[in-house]
Amino acid sequence: MSVVPDTTTKIAFTDNDTKFNTDGVTFIVNPYDELALTKGLEIAEANGGTVTVCHVGSSSSDAAIRKALSIGASEAIRIDAEPLDSQFVASQIAPIAKEYDMVITGRESIDYNGGAVCGLLGAELNWPSVNVVTEIAVADRKATIEHDIDGGREELEVNLPVVVSAQKDLCEPRIPNMKSIMQARMKPLNVVPAIEVTQQSEYHTYDLPPAKQGVKLVDASDPAALVEMLKLEKII
Amino acid sequence: MAILVFVETQDGKYKKAGLEAVSYAAQMNAGEVTALCIGEHEGLDAVAKIGASSLVVLPDMGHFDAQKVSSAISQVASNLNVDTVVISNSYAGKDIAPQIAGQLKASLATNVVSLPNAQGEVTRGVYSGKAFAQVKLNGAKKVLAITPNSFDILDNTQTAAMKEVDVTISEGGVVLKELKKVTGKIPLTEAEVVISGGRGLKGPENWNLVEDLADELNAATACSKPVSDMEWRPHSEHVGQTGITIKPNLYIAIGISGAIQHLAGVSSSKTIVVINKDPEAPFFKAADYGIVGDAFDVIPKLTEALRNN
Numbered sequence: 088m089s090v091v092p093d094t095t096t097k098i099a100f101t102d103n104d105t106k107f108n109t110d111g112v113t114f115i116v117n118p119y120d121e122l123a124l125t126k127g128l129e130i131a132e133a134n135g136g137t138v139t140v141c142h143v144g145s146s147s148s149d150a151a152i153r154k155a156l157s158i159g160a161s162e163a164i165r166i167d168a169e170p171l172d173s174q175f176v177a178s179q180i181a182p183i184a185k186e187y188d189m190v191i192t193g194r195e196s197i198d199y200n201g202g203a204v205c206g207l208l209g210a211e212l213n214w215p216s217v218n219v220v221t222e223i224a225v226a227d228r229k230a231t232i233e234h235d236i237d238g239g240r241e242e243l244e245v246n247l248p249v250v251v252s253a254q255k256d257l258c259e260p261r262i263p264n265m266k267s268i269m270q271a272r273m274k275p276l277n278v279v280p281a282i283e284v285t286q287q288s289e290y291h292t293y294d295l296p297p298a299k300q301g302v303k304l305v306d307a308s309d310p311a312a313l314v315e316m317l318k319l320e321k322i323i
Numbered sequence: 324m325a326i327l328v329f330v331e332t333q334d335g336k337y338k339k340a341g342l343e344a345v346s347y348a349a350q351m352n353a354g355e356v357t358a359l360c361i362g363e364h365e366g367l368d369a370v371a372k373i374g375a376s377s378l379v380v381l382p383d384m385g386h387f388d389a390q391k392v393s394s395a396i397s398q399v400a401s402n403l404n405v406d407t408v409v410i411s412n413s414y415a416g417k418d419i420a421p422q423i424a425g426q427l428k429a430s431l432a433t434n435v436v437s438l439p440n441a442q443g444e445v446t447r448g449v450y451s452g453k454a455f456a457q458v459k460l461n462g463a464k465k466v467l468a469i470t471p472n473s474f475d476i477l478d479n480t481q482t483a484a485m486k487e488v489d490v491t492i493s494e495g496g497v498v499l500k501e502l503k504k505v506t507g508k509i510p511l512t513e514a515e516v517v518i519s520g521g522r523g524l525k526g527p528e529n530w531n532l533v534e535d536l537a538d539e540l541n542a543a544t545a546c547s548k549p550v551s552d553m554e555w556r557p558h559s560e561h562v563g564q565t566g567i568t569i570k571p572n573l574y575i576a577i578g579i580s581g582a583i584q585h586l587a588g589v590s591s592s593k594t595i596v597v598i599n600k601d602p603e604a605p606f607f608k609a610a611d612y613g614i615v616g617d618a619f620d621v622i623p624k625l626t627e628a629l630r631n632n
Contacts, residue, residue: 210425
């Protein structure tokens with residue numbers, strides 16, 4: 088699970104564009120990870136079993152982790168380290184994940200958009216991995232999975248253990264209620280130290296897309312004029 | 324130095340995004356470029372004229388099983404001792420890039436939108452299109468997944484030859500049950516022109532307006548989040564922060580107000596046209612061209628004008 092800026096956040100950077108400006112930013116559970124968690128709970132309820140939430144980050148993530156516990160996870164593991172990149176995160180999660188039957192990640196985090204943790208875990212654990220999953224059903228340690236591919240969808244069958252990444256259509260995220268929020272306070276949140284890994288990448292600077300020059304308006308009565316303009320600029 | 328490029332194919336033809344990857348590798352100017360494809364392909368010349376000096380063809384493995392494919396590509400990369408593997412950032416590419424990086428113990432960057440600069444940094448899209456980051460990959464080996472429509476395909480003819488590499492095709496863990504191909508449709512992430520509809524279209528029954536315009540421009544169709552949430556259109560068409568991030572040459576938004584989450588997914592489009600009856604719609608501030616008018620009146624005229632052109 089990743090903790091990310093709320094989707095309405097206006098992105099800005101500080102320290103000579105080397106750091107994300109967290110001033111006034113609300114941090115949330117990554118939306119795709121909420122789906123992953125909900126689906127995990129559905130599968131555990133149907134087959135017996137429990138769901139553990141795993142996160143790489145500092146104690147500033149604890150509120151979001153409590154939210155995940157209130158949604159229904161039985162326990163949480165926080166690996167106490169700055170999540171440097173997808174490869175760092177996957178290397179930290181892998182030794183924990185290998186004790187489980189299934190790992191569900193989000194399709195991507197909405198901050199770094201790497202979309203790589205699922206595949207990286209597959210490679211590290213030597214488990215099959217299936218990306219951008221829109222449906223999963225598990226029975227007799229076999230998962231039937233539907234996932235998006237370029238220009239379509241396919242249905243696959245795979246034996247557990249497996250690692251998959253959650254896409255939007257997978258389920259409706261579960262909303263915690265007052266009782267589950269109270270219960271979440273009592274659930275274990277285990278903090279473990281990070282293992283030593285080689286840092287594969289370094290984020291140096293950030294920038295924002297260039298601003299638009301200003302819109303050229305075309306009269307609604309004459310859309311053909313737009314076609315002329317687009318042709319003139321060789322856009323079409 | 325040597326670079327290996329996976330060129331995706333569809334029905335035996337090289338995909339444009341795959342050719343972009345070959346041209347990207349050639350423009351890196353960092354050594355010999357080997358193109359790799361699987362199964363039926365278009366031959367050596369098509370990749371040689373844009374910078375590849377050899378082509379490796381792996382046997383057809385049937386269904387695209389990411390584990391099988393990445394293991395085979397990793398074997399070729401090791402065998403040829405390449406430093407960099409370049410892949411297109413499609414669904415298939417994003418499926419295999421991390422696995423190849425894992426298998427080769429290479430550093431990985433996805434969503435790449437620039438060539439490496441003098442410091443060896445590449446630019447990648449972050450915050451779902453709201454920003455870019457300059458990233459330095461530390462590993463001696465690198466895997467780069469490059470965003471479609473980010474690089475031109477440049478002529479750069481090489482003397483080229485086919486290359487044979489022995490690979491062991493692994494078993495693969497997944498079994499294909501059913502394939503639901505949306506045929507005749509252009510994948511959104513690779514489309515050069517995208518026509519997108521929002522709540523302003525009032526209901527799914529009016530999508531013929533979007534589709535007719537898309538037909539004239541050979542475009543893919545997309546939609547805003549409310550439209551996919553209301554199930555007027557499938558989620559696979561949803562562009563925006565929690566949907567797909569796209570980078571077409573031309574993006575035409577019809578009846579979409581332009582919430583920050585939507586803009587995040589489309590702001591990298593080269594040219595943005597906004598058609599909305601509300602002159603105050605925030606999208607106009609992010610647009611290159613705009614028409615303030617009723618979609619039901621403007622779009623048929625626009626489609627007609629294109630047809631007559």
